[in-house]
Amino acid sequence: MGGDPPPPHTGNVMDGENRIILNVGGIRYETYKATLKKIPATRLSRLTEALANYDPILNEYFFDRHPGVFTQVLNYYRTGKLHYPTNVCGPLFEEELEFWGLDSNQVEPCCWSTYSIHRDTQATLAILDKLDIDSEKPSEEEIARMFGYEDDYVAGTLSTWQRLKPRIWSLFDEPYSCMGAKVVAVVSVFFICVSVLSFCLKTHPDMRMPSLCNITVNSSQNSTAWIIVKEKTVPYKAFFYIELVCNAWFTFELAVRSVVSPNLVHFVKSPVNVIDFVATLSFYTDILLQNSVAHKIDQSDILEFFSIIRILRLFKLTRHSPGLKILIHTFKASAKELTLLVFFLVLGIVVFASLVYYAERLQPNPMNNFKSIPEGLWWAIVTMTTVGYGDMVPKTYLGMFVGALCALAGVLTIALPVPVIVSNFSMFYSHTQHEVLDSSYPMVPVPFD
Structure with missing residues (x-):
């Protein structure tokens, strides 16, 4: 009546041959195996028993990788959706995906905002590489390289200068390099x-x-007289000597x-040094112009106005205050x-x-204060x-309604970017403190018996 009946458990045997065990x-x-073939040109789609990480006794492939990330990787093969594990750092997740041959841009939209935070963080913290905040004291070789004396240092022919x-x-x-530098920094801050x-x-x-001056006037008896007028x-003169x-x-x-600068x-291109030079130059310029030009100009206060550049010396404190450096960056x-805040404002x-x-x-x-739109600005x-x-x-009433909307819009507009700025400052500060701790407590190798 037909062929022989199929041998028992044939389906189970075929199912077992199609399975694959991964030890991660x-x-x-x-x-x-068919699941791993869904995404071609990846590490898991090219598994063969000839690979070195295959164990024939246990019938499994061993990978010394992060198992938490692999859970999401395997789920990506099964469902076609790649999710980001919240308990894993972003760079580690990218490194694992690169090992398995997957593209990190395939992360699902629901996880993208959480996953992409580390990219913004890395870009932000990259600015700290340009800062010089309480870092570890450089070695003599690094100092020689900074000043261009590396060859003379290696040869041992450094001159006294x-x-x-x-x-x-x-x-x-370097205010924190030694006690003498701290004294110079205190003196500089004091004068500022x-x-x-x-x-x-x-x-x-x-x-x-x-400031008094004598003015000649004609009297009623065809004679002249001198009067003192407050011009x-x-x-006080003491301020001049203080300055x-x-x-x-x-x-x-x-x-x-400027003489001992490495570069x-x-x-010269440093903004703080430019401010210092212009502010110092303005003092000497005022001395030269005060007697030669001021008496020829009725509104001589215009010369004093330009001396406001000296107030910008406060920015010199950034060399002595790590907190100000962090705030500026x-x-x-x-x-x-x-920029977005200014645009919406x-x-x-x-x-x-x-x-x-x-x-x-x-x-x-009749008491309208808004005569034109520029005044309304x-x-x-x-x-x-x-x-x-x-x-x-x-x-x-209509103007009051517009005023209420304007006030509410202003509060919302200003409040939106503030958390981002606060977050960046907190990130800068915490990262800086971490670098200070690393430089204060260097790793010491522990000898093994």
């Missing part, structure tokens, strides 16, 4: 604070004295640092978020300035930044 990091996984120059440089440019304080105090009315007020001493130190410091081009790393300012201008004109309003800026001076306020 000590954890065994079992699947079908070549040995002295790096020491002077670290004394003035005194200079800024003097610049501010000399504008106070109690710190100024009248203006000038700072003279401060700028003498700044000049000396700038000259020494003069980088020194936080703003650099958050440039995209800050400008957009909102223009829109609400236009709306409030026309809203105040729709109803009778000032009100929109003050309102969106939640300052609210109160010098310009809408009087109509």
Whole structure:
């Protein structure tokens, strides 16, 4: 009536031959060979018993890789969806995918935001490589390479100046290199604070004295007389001597640092050094122009206005304060978020300035403060930044409604990028502290018996 019946358990035997056992990091996984063929040109799709990691006794393939990541890799072969394990670091996940021959861009959209955080973090922390914050003290060979004396150092023919120059440089440019450098840093910070304080105090009315001048007038009896007139007020003479001493130190410091700098081009291009040079130059320029030009100009205060550049010396504190360095580089790393903030603020300012201008004109309003849209721009800026001076306020109900929307829009616009900036600062600070700890406690090899 037909052929012989099939042998028993034939299906089970064929099923067992199609199975494959994978031992990844000590954890065994079992699947079908057909499953691993779903994604061609990968490591798992090319498994053969001739490979060195195949164990014929246990009938399994052994891979000394991360088992947690492999769970998601095997699931990708089964379902065609690659998910990101939250308990694994991003670079480790990428390294494992590269080993298995998979593309990290195939991560599912639901996991992409969590997975891609590490890329932004690495890009942000890459900026710290350019910082010099309490890092480990360089060796003599590294210092010689920095100053271009590597050949002389290896040959042992360093001159006295070549040995002295790096020491002077670290004394003035590395505040934490030695006790002498800390003393120089304290003196520099002291003169910066005194200079800024003097610049501010000399504008106070109690710190100024009248500048008197004699004027000849004709009297009623065809005779002339002299009268004393208060022309203006000038700072006390003591402020000049205080600034003279401060700028003498700044000049000396700038000259020494430029002479002993490892790279003069980088020194000149540094924004802090440019500010220091311009601020110091402005003091000497004021002295030269004060007597030759000031008396010829009615509004001689215009010369004092340009001396405001000296207040920028506060940025020199970044050389002595790691926190200020981190803050400045936080703003650099958050440039995209800050640009987005400015864009939405400008957009909102223009829109609400236009709306409030026309809203105040729709109803009778004799006390209308919004005479034009440019005047409304000032009100929109003050309102969106939640300052609210109160010098310009809408009087109509429609204008008040526009003002309420403007205030709410300002709060939301400013609040959106703030968490990103705070996160970047926290990341910078924690990473910097980690580097300081690493340099303070270097790894010491432990000998084995």
